[in-house]
Amino acid sequence: MTEVSRVIEAPPEAVFEVLADGWLYAGWVVGSSHIRDVDPGWPDVGSRIHHSVGPWPVHVQDETVVTAVEPGLSLALEARAWPVGSAAVGLTLVPHRQGTLVRMTEHVVRGPGKVLPGALQALLLKPRNTESLARLADLATGKHARTKSSRP
Known part of the structure; x- marks a missing residue:
């Protein structure tokens, strides 16, 4: 099993918010090139993201399914x-002093x-997943910063 980790400067709820938005999947998963549909209820167990993998025009249309979820964790x-x-693929979120x-x-x-x-x-997987976490970090920290700045 391949494991990579990264500290993201946003709270677990903000990181999970990105994971819970299936339409953002292609924005952080390296190799996913296009989201065609996201099942209602994503990320409930059994729900799916219908996506394309690889560059156009040789991409493969397939899906990703949730096998387990603990919201925020x-x-x-x-x-x-x-x-x-x-x-x-497993993603685990652990509170950290930096996020x-x-x-x-x-x-x-x-x-x-x-x-x-x-x-x-x-x-093969480690560099790809390291980049995926870098992209996830950008989405989560950006979204979190916008949320914080819009509060009164």
Whole structure:
């Protein structure tokens, strides 16, 4: 399993607010290029984001489904991109003196990528997930700053 982490200078509620907005998924998940639809109730267990993965015109249309959620604390997803496969992705939010420590785990659960050794999966996934957390941080801190400045 590959794990990356990052401290985001926003409270867990602000970070989770970005995760809970399925329309923002392509804004922070590296590789997701277009959101076609978000199920009502996202991020309830079983709800889906219908997305495209990869660059146009060779993108793959697939979906990501919520497998577990604890609002404000964690989100578990199965991200699909057939024929490549699918991966279990976990995001955990921990209060931190500077905001929120976000831990992101990922491992391939189906498809051709599953036969890759863990070290090779990590070599491929770690840089991608590090960038995903950087993008999540930008969205969460920006949104949090706007919310704070609009309060009387």
